[in-house]
Amino acid sequence: MSTGEQGRGRDWAIQHIPVDEDGARFTLDKLKPFRLAALQHDPDAFGSDYAREVAFTDEVWLSRLHNPLAKTFVAVSPTTADPRGEQGIVASTTVFGPLPSTAEDLHFMEQSGLSAPWSLPVYHVTGVYTNPESRGRGIAKAVMGAALEDLQATLQRADAGHEAGKPAAVIRVDVYAHNMAAHGLYSAAGFSEVESRNEARESSEPGRRILSMFRLLLA
Numbered sequence: 001m002s003t004g005e006q007g008r009g010r011d012w013a014i015q016h017i018p019v020d021e022d023g024a025r026f027t028l029d030k031l032k033p034f035r036l037a038a039l040q041h042d043p044d045a046f047g048s049d050y051a052r053e054v055a056f057t058d059e060v061w062l063s064r065l066h067n068p069l070a071k072t073f074v075a076v077s078p079t080t081a082d083p084r085g086e087q088g089i090v091a092s093t094t095v096f097g098p099l100p101s102t103a104e105d106l107h108f109m110e111q112s113g114l115s116a117p118w119s120l121p122v123y124h125v126t127g128v129y130t131n132p133e134s135r136g137r138g139i140a141k142a143v144m145g146a147a148l149e150d151l152q153a154t155l156q157r158a159d160a161g162h163e164a165g166k167p168a169a170v171i172r173v174d175v176y177a178h179n180m181a182a183h184g185l186y187s188a189a190g191f192s193e194v195e196s197r198n199e200a201r202e203s204s205e206p207g208r209r210i211l212s213m214f215r216l217l218l219a
């Protein structure tokens with residue numbers, strides 16, 4: 001995999017996981033253990049859980065890589081190198097989309113003063129995670145920023161006659177209301193909270209409160 005953006009004074013670099021043999025090896029050797037460790041360390045941050053994902057076969061992990069709607073960005077660092085000397089993942093973000101608009105998405109577009117009928121594509125930011133020992137150094141913000149810049153460039157290529165500065169997409173992230181760090185991260189990245197609801201549960205216990213946060217991506 002190619003080494004991506006590396007800032008001055010940083011011991012980490014951002015890259016996206018390519019959909020090829022290198023990307024498949026990286027997914028199984030690095031992303032899978034990184035994700036499972038995230039689910040174990042921060043079980044309250046995600047809609048999924050360790051018991052579910054540890055049972056996934058390699059095919060399931062690779063189907064995530066091959067999902068044409070998903071693109072995953074990671075920050076890798078030599079300070080988390082494995083015994084082979086290969087750099088380890090310190091943070092991740094996946095952008096999914098375009099996905100069908102929900103009532104919440106349309107509500108955000110209406111609140112943003114966009115005129116109906118709304119035709120902006122909707123993308124979700126998911127899988128945002130930074131290793132506990134690497135937090136508070138701006139890594140999640142940088143990985144999410146790189147993922148959204150890449151999306152912006154993709155949208156610009158698809159619409160060669162785009163008008164610079166016009167809204168090109170809606171970006172959404174769903175976050176548990178108790179997750180102050182994630183809320184702070186998304187607020188700092190320009191997301192605002194528009195909708196909240198209780199998580200659906202099979203039992204009669206009330207689910208956790210989920211906030212949907214949105215921002216526009218400009219062309």
Ligand SMILES: CC(C)(COP(=O)(O)OP(=O)(O)OC[C@H]1O[C@@H](n2cnc3c(N)ncnc32)[C@H](O)[C@@H]1OP(=O)(O)O)[C@@H](O)C(=O)NCCC(=O)NCCS
Pocket residue numbers: 042045046091128129130131134135136137138139140141142174175176179180181182183184185186188
């Ligand atoms: C949320 C999380 C990804 C932040 O990662 P990070 O790399 O430490 O974040 P950054 O250093 O890039 O922080 C960027 C901004 O987010 C906000 N932020 C980060 N951590 C915060 C905290 N603990 N409390 C409040 N705001 C916080 C700040 O505004 C920060 O900018 P600043 O440092 O200039 O003030 C990380 O805490 C984490 O992995 N948590 C567990 C998993 C999780 O909650 N994922 C999100 C699921 S929706």
